[in-house]
Amino acid sequence: MWKDGFGRRARKLRISVTDRCNLRCVYCMPAQPEWLPKSGLLTFEELARVARVAAKAGVERFRITGGEPLLRRGLPEFIVILRSIPGARSIAMTTNGLLLPEFAAALRDAGLDRVTVSLDSLDRDRARALTRRDSRDGTLAGIEAARAAGFSGPALKINAVAMRGVNDAEISQLAGWARDEGLSLRFIEFMPLEGDRIWSRDMLVPAEEIVSRIAKDYPLEPGVREPGETCERFAYRDGRGEVGVIASVTRAFCGDCDRIRLTADGGFRTCLFATEARDLRGPLRSGASDEELAALMGSAVRLKGPGHLVASPAFKRPDRAMNAIGG
Numbered sequence: 368m369w370k371d372g373f374g375r376r377a378r379k380l381r382i383s384v385t386d387r388c389n390l391r392c393v394y395c396m397p398a399q400p401e402w403l404p405k406s407g408l409l410t411f412e413e414l415a416r417v418a419r420v421a422a423k424a425g426v427e428r429f430r431i432t433g434g435e436p437l438l439r440r441g442l443p444e445f446i447v448i449l450r451s452i453p454g455a456r457s458i459a460m461t462t463n464g465l466l467l468p469e470f471a472a473a474l475r476d477a478g479l480d481r482v483t484v485s486l487d488s489l490d491r492d493r494a495r496a497l498t499r500r501d502s503r504d505g506t507l508a509g510i511e512a513a514r515a516a517g518f519s520g521p522a523l524k525i526n527a528v529a530m531r532g533v534n535d536a537e538i539s540q541l542a543g544w545a546r547d548e549g550l551s552l553r554f555i556e557f558m559p560l561e562g563d564r565i566w567s568r569d570m571l572v573p574a575e576e577i578v579s580r581i582a583k584d585y586p587l588e589p590g591v592r593e594p595g596e597t598c599e600r601f602a603y604r605d606g607r608g609e610v611g612v613i614a615s616v617t618r619a620f621c622g623d624c625d626r627i628r629l630t631a632d633g634g635f636r637t638c639l640f641a642t643e644a645r646d647l648r649g650p651l652r653s654g655a656s657d658e659e660l661a662a663l664m665g666s667a668v669r670l671k672g673p674g675h676l677v678a679s680p681a682f683k684r685p686d687r688a689m690n691a692i693g694g
């Protein structure tokens with residue numbers, strides 16, 4: 368079992384399978400990204416080996432992310448491999464949905480438990496401005512495809528990043544749409560991880576404001592956040608589902624963080640905001656044993672800091688943008 372110096376156990380591993388993407392969301396990627404060299408990306412076998420070593424150390428949940436994970440060819444086969452790992456209790460994926468019409472059924476058959484689709488606006492022009500591509504209809508089609516493939520209830524969620532002056536006027540409308548669709552929507556506070564350095568405190572819409580905007584139109588029950596979860600959940604008073612906020616900046620949840628991360632090029636990170644990664648690709652490719660890999664990861668977990676400093680002047684950005692870390 369891997370525990371850090373603050374008693375937090377590593378239970379969840381986010382695996383980024385690529386830094387590439389078919390969108391260029393302004394809160395994530397630079398407009399002109401420089402991709403990681405393909406030869407530097409871990410193979411599925413290498414990614415799965417890390418996952419297997421992590422599972423042996425008590426990691427139970429895996430989330431596949433990127434970049435856009437569905438751009439990585441053969442993803443369903445990778446899910447089959449993850450599924451076969453003893454101790455892997457759940458496998459989830461975050462996607463922009465564009466390729467779900469092609470892959471949703473295969474992902475379901477492969478054993479993917481849950482899918483989260485990112486959709487920040489229902490307005491076509493606004494979605495185009497946000498993602499720098501004409502993405503809205505494709506993402507909506509992806510959500511439909513996920514449903515048709517059997518992802519429903521807690522197995523299908525929607526993520527929306529709230530940005531002041533960009534989509535904040537639409538918060539309540541988005542919430543209303545998700546309610547009508549029977550989908551669980553989670554608003555994420557905008558974090559300073561974007562490639563083009565546009566983040567400012569003013570652009571962040573605090574979770575408190577998000578909740579009060581929704582509650583004006585759709586009364587809500589006070590929310591709860593389960594230990595280790597990122598999302599605070601609020602139930603609609605009329606019993607028609609729930610909505611969540613991920614208050615990564617204003618109500619940071621580092622105190623019970625149980626997440627660790629693997630970047631597509633084999634960097635092991637113990638925090639989304641970590642300014643450095645422990646390289647696993649070198650050891651993987653030079654014959655390290657499972658015990659040696661476990662020791663490398665376990666010692667990195669032990670050094671995990673108490674939390675990020677986004678809200679403080681001492682904050683230092685990570686050395687790469689969100690798409691190359693894995694959200």
Ligand code: SAM
Pocket residue numbers: 388394395432433434435436461462463483484485526527528555556557558559560561689690693694
């Ligand atoms: N391409 C996939 C997608 O968009 O869902 C998966 C990768 S994306 C990096 C994972 C999640 O991170 C998405 O829900 C996205 O909205 C969110 N995200 C990206 N940049 C963010 C930022 N600066 N602040 C908050 N959330 C962000």
Ligand code: SF4
Pocket residue numbers: 388389390391392395396433434435463485689690
């Ligand atoms: Fe691509 Fe997802 Fe980043 Fe948007 S948030 S640019 S879809 S990786």
